[in-house]
Amino acid sequence: MSTDTPSRFDLPGTPVFDGQTSRRGLRMNKLFMSLRSAENRERFLADEAAYCDEFRLSPEQKQAVLDRDWQAMIDLGGSIFYVYKLAMMDGRSMQYLGGVFSGMTEEEFVAAMRAGGRRNG
Amino acid sequence: MAEVIWGLATSHVPSIGAAMDRGKTEDPNWKGLFDGYAPARAWLAEHRPDVAIVVYNDHANGIDLDVIPTFGIGTAERYEVADEGFGKRPVPDVVGDPDLSLHLLESLVDDGFDLTVFQELDVDHGFTVPLSVWTPDPGESWPCPVIPFLVNVIQYPQPTAARCYALGQALGRAIASYPKDVKVAILGTGGMSHQLAGARAGYINPEFDHMFLEAIEKDPAKLTTLSREDYIREAGSEGIEMIMWLIMRGALNDEVTKVHSHYFVPASNTAAAIALFDNRVPQPA
Numbered sequence: 209m210s211t212d213t214p215s216r217f218d219l220p221g222t223p224v225f226d227g228q229t230s231r232r233g234l235r236m237n238k239l240f241m242s243l244r245s246a247e248n249r250e251r252f253l254a255d256e257a258a259y260c261d262e263f264r265l266s267p268e269q270k271q272a273v274l275d276r277d278w279q280a281m282i283d284l285g286g287s288i289f290y291v292y293k294l295a296m297m298d299g300r301s302m303q304y305l306g307g308v309f310s311g312m313t314e315e316e317f318v319a320a321m322r323a324g325g326r327r328n329g
Numbered sequence: 330m331a332e333v334i335w336g337l338a339t340s341h342v343p344s345i346g347a348a349m350d351r352g353k354t355e356d357p358n359w360k361g362l363f364d365g366y367a368p369a370r371a372w373l374a375e376h377r378p379d380v381a382i383v384v385y386n387d388h389a390n391g392i393d394l395d396v397i398p399t400f401g402i403g404t405a406e407r408y409e410v411a412d413e414g415f416g417k418r419p420v421p422d423v424v425g426d427p428d429l430s431l432h433l434l435e436s437l438v439d440d441g442f443d444l445t446v447f448q449e450l451d452v453d454h455g456f457t458v459p460l461s462v463w464t465p466d467p468g469e470s471w472p473c474p475v476i477p478f479l480v481n482v483i484q485y486p487q488p489t490a491a492r493c494y495a496l497g498q499a500l501g502r503a504i505a506s507y508p509k510d511v512k513v514a515i516l517g518t519g520g521m522s523h524q525l526a527g528a529r530a531g532y533i534n535p536e537f538d539h540m541f542l543e544a545i546e547k548d549p550a551k552l553t554t555l556s557r558e559d560y561i562r563e564a565g566s567e568g569i570e571m572i573m574w575l576i577m578r579g580a581l582n583d584e585v586t587k588v589h590s591h592y593f594v595p596a597s598n599t600a601a602a603i604a605l606f607d608n609r610v611p612q613p614a
């Protein structure tokens with residue numbers, strides 16, 4: 209399911225948050241960072257599209273945020289630590305996101321971690 | 330003259346702090362981790378420093394992506410615990426040691442390490458979780474003043490492992506040249522193997538982690554030969570933060586005694602480890 213973000217290195221399935229990625233994602237990452245404050249979370253939830261416009265997201269980034277398309281947010285320059293702020297607001301865990309990125313349910317992902325984690329290939 | 334008495338390497342996974350804050354340390358999924366901390370905590374309680382330095386990275390809480398310092402040091406009198414979006418952790422704010430911070434800054438700049446200075450900084454889980462690993466019940470305040478030492482491990486290019494180790498060695502010299510008679514502890518935080526995004530999310534590499542745990546004690550120079558790509562491939566895109574352990578290790582003597590180490594999978598999506606080193610051992614002539 210996941211269209212893989214092109215990686216800086218020949219490391220399949222491993223997005224590397226580099227300078228170009230960070231440039232691409234700057235506006236969106238700023239939006240995510242702003243969600244640390246309760247007041248901003250309230251404003252965001254009241255009108256998500258307007259809040260995205262206020263932060264000048266690209267149309268693709270705005271759509272990814274509105275759709276909660278986590279993979280697209282990463283592909284469009286999101287840093288996982290910033291994207292996670294939005295996930296937290298939604299009550300989603302890092303295990304849920306891990307499942308999304310690796311094509312599993314949250315339960316399957318948690319079980320894989322408790323079994324010692326995932327290996328290459 | 331100031332002296333480094335111990336070095337502690339520890340993961341700083343936020344859920345470790347959350348498990349403590351919510352009284353879940355006896356939960357079957359966590360007990361193995363916290364039981365593994367016990368011998369280190371007992372020893373640490375008997376070996377209290379006058380001041381500590383925590384080498385860590387921020388995670389979109391104290392700093393953002395407007396400015397990305399490769400290395401930084403806090404010079405404040407106080408550091409507030411950051412609200413990461415779900416309220417502050419119920420742990421004390423941090424008292425700093427501006428005199429030592431400014432001494433370290435000057436000495437390191439003279440030694441060729443041009444640090445960014447933080448006069449104001451909120452500290453996030455990367456900083457407070459290691460303090461909780463060391464001191465589970467701090468009461469009103471942490472055991473001593475603590476200085477934040479920041480490293481960019483989030484945005485490529487992170488500093489090289491070799492540069493981190495050299496910085497640690499310079500930090501050791503800087504501490505040794507501090508005229509006050511104080512006992513210093515150093516915490517190197519982060520790791521071990523983990524990857525949060527991408528199809529390889531959930532990746533854990535126990536073989537690499539065990540090699541790293543062995544080498545950080547006995548042959549840290551070996552770890553400086555690994556490139557960024559090596560770290561990302563072997564330890565995962567977030568596992569590269571283990572380079573921060575090399576700053577701690579560089580500040581210790583060549584010969585150290587391992588007091589205790591423990592490895593546990595998983596702390597949420599991460600391989601968690603602790604390694605405690607006594608720095609006060611006779612050195613070979």
Ligand SMILES: [Fe+2]
Nearest residue numbers: 386455519570
């Ligand atoms: Fe980290």
